[in-house]
Amino acid sequence: MEAVLVREEAPVRASDERHAKLEVRLKSITALADDINAFEFVSANGALLPAFTAGSHIDVYLAGGVIRQYSLCNSSLERHRYVVAVLRDERGRGGSVAMHDTLRAGQKLQISQPRNHFALSSAAGLHVFIAGGIGITPVMAMIDEVRKRGQAFHLYYCARTAQRAAFLDELKPLIESGQASLHFDNGDPRNGLDLVSTLSGYSSGTHLYYCGPGPLMDAIEAASAHWPAATRHCERFSAGAAANPTRSSNTDSGSEKDAPFDVELRRSQKTLTVQPGESIVDVLRCNGVDVDTSCCEGYCGTCMTRYLAGEPIHRDTVLDDEDREEFVMICCARAKSATLVLDI
Ligand code: FES
Incomplete structure (x- = not known):
């Protein structure tokens, strides 16, 4: 059942x-x-x-x-x-x-239902995980799966202190086998993992996964900037200083002047106009369309909606290029085309 x-x-x-x-x-x-x-x-x-x-x-x-x-x-x-x-x-x-x-x-x-915007690569020969604090949570499931696949991996687990680090008992065998290492900085990042040195050498087939507080994420992005974008995967708890590197090819910076556009709600048979300064979500709610949102900044994925026609301007840090062929985050996206048709 x-x-x-x-x-x-x-x-x-x-x-x-x-x-x-x-x-x-x-x-x-x-x-x-x-x-x-x-x-x-x-x-x-x-x-x-x-x-x-x-x-x-x-x-x-x-x-x-x-x-x-x-x-x-x-x-x-x-x-x-x-x-x-x-x-x-x-x-x-x-x-x-x-x-x-x-x-x-x-x-x-x-x-x-579960959604996954932080999936393991099926092409990786080596998986490198960097978890900061509570960012260890998705990584625990990922390591479990990688171990069952019998694939090579290493976990760098960064936290302020051991008392603030979850899952240490579960990770103990991996630390003893050299597949995981702990990096406690006592509140000073200078005492933590040397990201520049750790990520300096990229080797083909290696995929990097990282999750943690914003400053750590930004530092990892900078230190791994020379890695191919498709080999870097991250999940954020907050909007980043820069767009997610793995979503680079169709990410709009938001610096252009916003133009009005129409959203056609195909199933509801309504067409609404989104003015500069409004979001699609704002306009839907003003017109009686109930939409779930959480972050309203394009990083949580709650408002993901299928579109059927038109050309979105994506401003999220969740969807990869393939997802963007089909979905749009309506809390932050706009449209290049005059009309964006949503499957609502
Ligand atoms: S509400 Fe979080 S991505 Fe739109």
């Missing part, structure tokens, strides 16, 4: 399989490190959950319409549960504090 998918009905909604929600029960909450808890979700009706691939994340629907994305850290072979690890961040946007302070084991809530 598969888990129940809940589809939204009215009002008009950007609704398809990707937006279908899952009813789950929070089975357990486990402390992993200082301010880091693991949350284990199982299907509310005891059924198997949809399969996922390593690097996937889910949206968690919290009280007050808050939607947050968390990477799955358990093995992608598991269908009986999803596990996320969350750092309680007082300076964040409130989602992690709500997860820590309001959720209780046994509670039912809704999540999205």
Whole structure:
């Protein structure tokens, strides 16, 4: 038996399989490190959950319409549960504090189906992972999958201190075998991993994956700038200083003067105009079309929408070039063409 998918009905909604929600029960909450808890979700009706691939994340629907994305850290072979690890961040946007302070084991809530914008390469001969702090969460699932494939890898795990680093017990065998190394900087990045030296030599067949706080991500991007773009893969928690290098070929900087354009909602049979200074999401909501968003800055993937015609100006850091043939992030994208036709 598969888990129940809940589809939204009215009002008009950007609704398809990707937006279908899952009813789950929070089975357990486990402390992993200082301010880091693991949350284990199982299907509310005891059924198997949809399969996922390593690097996937889910949206968690919290009280007050808050939607947050968390990477799955358990093995992608598991269908009986999803596990996320969350750092309680007082300076964040409130989602992690709500997860820590309001959720209780046994509670039912809704999540999205898993989505993956941080997938492992099937072409890599060597996988290099750099995880910063809570950025270890997707990497745990990715390492599990790489190990099952029998492929070569190395993990550089950066954190402030051991007390703030999750999964150290699970990683111990990898550290002992030389497949993982720990880099604690005690709050001073100069004491941490030497990124320039670590990433100075690119060898063919090596793929780099990185996830962590914004400054670390920016530093890794700079230090790996000479690597082929297709070999670098990242997942951000916040908008970056620069567009994701792996999305380079069709990323617009946003520096041009915005022009108005029309969005045609093919299924709703509506055409609306997006003026300079407005987003597609703004215009949809003003016209009674309900759309899920979270970051509104083009890095979380919640608002991903299929388009059917027209030429988007992509301003997200999530979609790769292949995805951009089909999808657009409507919180930040505009259009080069006079009309952008959306599958809504
Ligand atoms: S709401 Fe996050 S990418 Fe659009």
